[in-house]
Every structure is written in structure tokens, then in C-alpha cells.
Amino acid sequence: MAEVTTAVIVDDHPAIIAGVESWCAAADPAVRIADSGSTPAVAWTGAGLGADVVVFDLMLSGPTPAYGDLRRLVDAGRQVVVYTMREDRDTILTCLDIGAFAHLAKTEGPAHLVAAIRAAHGHQPYTAPAMARAICADTRPERPRPTPREVDVLVNWFACESKEMVARKLNLSVRTVNSYIDRVRIRYANAGRPAPTKAALVARAIQDGLVRLEDL
Numbered sequence: 082m083a084e085v086t087t088a089v090i091v092d093d094h095p096a097i098i099a100g101v102e103s104w105c106a107a108a109d110p111a112v113r114i115a116d117s118g119s120t121p122a123v124a125w126t127g128a129g130l131g132a133d134v135v136v137f138d139l140m141l142s143g144p145t146p147a148y149g150d151l152r153r154l155v156d157a158g159r160q161v162v163v164y165t166m167r168e169d170r171d172t173i174l175t176c177l178d179i180g181a182f183a184h185l186a187k188t189e190g191p192a193h194l195v196a197a198i199r200a201a202h203g204h205q206p207y208t209a210p211a212m213a214r215a216i217c218a219d220t221r222p223e224r225p226r227p228t229p230r231e232v233d234v235l236v237n238w239f240a241c242e243s244k245e246m247v248a249r250k251l252n253l254s255v256r257t258v259n260s261y262i263d264r265v266r267i268r269y270a271n272a273g274r275p276a277p278t279k280a281a282l283v284a285r286a287i288q289d290g291l292v293r294l295e296d297l
Contacts, residue, residue, distance in 0.1 A: 086134065086198060086199055086202040087113045088113070088114055089117065089134075090116075090118075091117075091119075091120070091121050091137045091138060091141070092119065092137075092138040101117075101164075104191035104194065104195055105195060115129055116128045117129075124159065133201070134161075134182075134201045135154055137161050137163050137164065138163075140166065146167065151163065151181060152179050161180075161201075163183070163184045164194060168188070168211040169215075173216075177212075177288055182197070182201040183209060184209070184211070185211070205280075208287060216289060225265070225269050225285075226268075230261065234261040235261075235265060235291065235292065236292050237250055239283050239292065265282070269285055
């Protein structure tokens with residue numbers, strides 16, 4: 082049997098919670114909602130603490146985005162899918178920079194949300210339409226800019242089982258492959274967007290348009 086994905090919903094609109102619960106229950110396979118509530122506390126206690134994914138409304142009881150609460154969840158190692166009415170470029174990019182797994186607009190519907198929850202649990206990248214538009218429009222100077230050779234090594238590493246395979250394919254030494262990958266990690270760390278694992282680096286690369294899913 083496939084492993085069940087669990088999620089906790091942080092949202093101060095009961096109708097949104099009911100809708101997300103309904104979508105997750107109707108999915109095949111279903112996503113089990115461990116708990117839900119109107120404040121981030123629900124993700125830190127009881128069943129919500131053990132949930133695989135946090136579905137997080139950025140605008141909780143006020144006009145100011147809850148970036149601080151998002152950062153605390155991310156810093157604790159939680160996989161967070163931001164699910165909000167805000168779909169402007171700056172908000173999306175800020176959430177991604179903080180370390181949210183994905184950003185979805187509430188107008189994007191159940192198919193994207195359920196898919197993003199499953200992807201977050203499986204540490205597989207997922208890019209919804211509003212998020213893709215924001216990434217493509219990102220022209221900030223601090224955005225990491227790997228060299229073409231670094232991107233080439235990344236793409237091959239993402240698609241291969243080991244760095245040894247990449248080295249053989251590209252006629253490089255394993256040390257050189259490691260050097261390229263480490264340089265990209267340093268670029269992301271310097272930009273305040275650390276990617277310490279392979280899964281995190283895949284997500285960052287797709288978020289920034291360095292690679293496409295079909296390249297993997």
C-alpha cells in the first residue's frame with residue numbers, strides 16, 4: 082500500500098478549510114487531514130505537529146503577510162505549501178526565498194493544491210502557474226546565476242543515480258563534479274536560499290528556471 086500523505090491546514094476561513102478537506106478526501110489516493118485551525122499553533126501541537134505537510138494561509142487575521150510564522154515553520158524543517166489569495170510576484174518570491182516548498186494562489190483550485198501536497202511529502206518539485214510566472218519574471222540581481230557548465234552538471238546529476246555516473250558521462254573527475262555542485266550550493270547560500278540536500282537543490286533549480294521537469 083502507498084504511504085498515506087498527511088497535512089495540517091492553517092487558515093482562518095472555515096469555508097476554505099472545509100473545501101480543502103473535501104478535495105483531499107476525494108483525491109485518489111486521498112490526503113489525510115491531520116488537523117486544522119485558524120492560527121499556526123495547530124501545526125505545532127497534537128496531530129498537526131506530525132503532519133507531513135503544512136498548508137499555510139499567508140494572510141492570517143490581518144493585512145500583513147505572516148512571513149515570521151512561515152519562517153519559523155521552515156526553520157523547523159516543515160514542508161510548507163503557502164495557499165493564499167496573494168499572487169503578486171514579490172509575495173511569491175519572498176515565500177520561496179524564506180523556504181516554502183511551493184506557493185499556490187487560492188484561485189488555482191484543487192488539482193494544483195493536492196498535487197503540491199503530494200509533491201511536498203515526496204520531496205519532488207512542483208510549480209503551479211502563478212509561481213511559474215513569478216519565477217520567470219524574477220530579474221533581481223541577487224538571484225543565483227550559475228554558469229552554463231554548472232547547470233549542465235546539475236541537470237545530469239539530477240537525472241543520474243550518482244556523481245560517479247555524471248563524471249563518466251561528462252568525462253570529468255568526481256572531484257570536479259563535486260566542485261561544480263558545491264559552487265552552486267554556495268551561490269544559493271549566499272543569496273539566503275540554502276539548498277543543503279539534492280531534493281532542495283532540485284526544487285531551487287526548477288523554481289529559478291535553471292532546469293525543467295522534462296529535463297530530469
